[in-house]
Amino acid sequence: MRVLSGIQPSGKLHLGNYFGMMKPALALQERSEAFLFIADYHALTSVSDPGILRQATRDVALDFLACGLNPEKTVFYRQSDVPEVLELTWLLSIVTPMGLLERCHSYKDKVARGIPASHGLFTYPVLMAADILAVQSDVVPVGQDQKQHVEVTRDIAIKFNQKFGEVFKIPEPAIHQSVAVVPGVDGQKMSKSYNNTIELFGAPAETKKAIMRIVTDSKTVADKKDPDQCNVFALYKLFATEAEAGAMAGRYRAGGLGYGEVKKALWERMQAHFEPLRKEREALQQEPGRVDRILRQGAARARDEIQKTLKAARRAVGLE
Numbered sequence: 001m002r003v004l005s006g007i008q009p010s011g012k013l014h015l016g017n018y019f020g021m022m023k024p025a026l027a028l029q030e031r032s033e034a035f036l037f038i039a040d041y042h043a044l045t046s047v048s049d050p051g052i053l054r055q056a057t058r059d060v061a062l063d064f065l066a067c068g069l070n071p072e073k074t075v076f077y078r079q080s081d082v083p084e085v086l087e088l089t090w091l092l093s094i095v096t097p098m099g100l101l102e103r104c105h106s107y108k109d110k111v112a113r114g115i116p117a118s119h120g121l122f123t124y125p126v127l128m129a130a131d132i133l134a135v136q137s138d139v140v141p142v143g144q145d146q147k148q149h150v151e152v153t154r155d156i157a158i159k160f161n162q163k164f165g166e167v168f169k170i171p172e173p174a175i176h177q178s179v180a181v182v183p184g185v186d187g188q189k190m191s192k193s194y195n196n197t198i199e200l201f202g203a204p205a206e207t208k209k210a211i212m213r214i215v216t217d218s219k220t221v222a223d224k225k226d227p228d229q230c231n232v233f234a235l236y237k238l239f240a241t242e243a244e245a246g247a248m249a250g251r252y253r254a255g256g257l258g259y260g261e262v263k264k265a266l267w268e269r270m271q272a273h274f275e276p277l278r279k280e281r282e283a284l285q286q287e288p289g290r291v292d293r294i295l296r297q298g299a300a301r302a303r304d305e306i307q308k309t310l311k312a313a314r315r316a317v318g319l320e
Contacts, residue, residue, distance in 0.1 A: 004137035006039045009056035014197035016182040016190030029073040066281035081299035089130040095159040129153040134306040141174045164316035183231040221258040239269035
């Protein structure tokens, strides 16, 4: 089974990225043929500073490698190192109805948040479809809020196949069911767009400050509390064992537990989890050539597969 995932280098990766996308993607490399790309073309719709984009792209590569990505098992590459994807985007665009793009939630949401309504932002789903279809992926792991992108990809692939013949495999979405929405420090979904994140590899002092800012209700230490309504507990249980989370939930319900104590426990668990990974990341930073080599080799492997797909698509439409 071939699986594809991608992530934008639009800012520092955070706990929402880690539990929502990174951990599931890393688990896939043990049981499937995994392709993972850094979506730097996509990031251009929101990142306009070239220096920031270059650094963010490298940071994403470092983060994934430090967290356990094995380039021998996962084809790991920069989207911009695979130019065939852009030609495929054009071939897909000729069968993509305007109405399909106009119904996409992501475009509307981003414009509502103040991102300029550019052509790139509007046609973003076609480039995403090209990413997915180029490697002939069977499955695309996504959160519930990203399911529409895979549905759009399926619609585009079906229309192309009906018009020009069977070229593309029709992918299936795999919805992450095991991880709930990761709350940010303000209680909304953790997202760079909301400026409410807790970074994976931020400075320890800054990470602790962020954790201490997590919004809670006004209950006192003595009050009984509902753990299922607490943003701090929602994050704590991501790091705790089932038994530990159960014990902490019991203390919530019994009363006598302050939110400050839970925040301290969360901080300690997060530090213990990421400290070994931080050391691995620091070691990788000292070998920039190694990271560049991994990405180049991944792009070469990806292009071997993508060129086959593009050639079939070009032949189907009459370009060859």
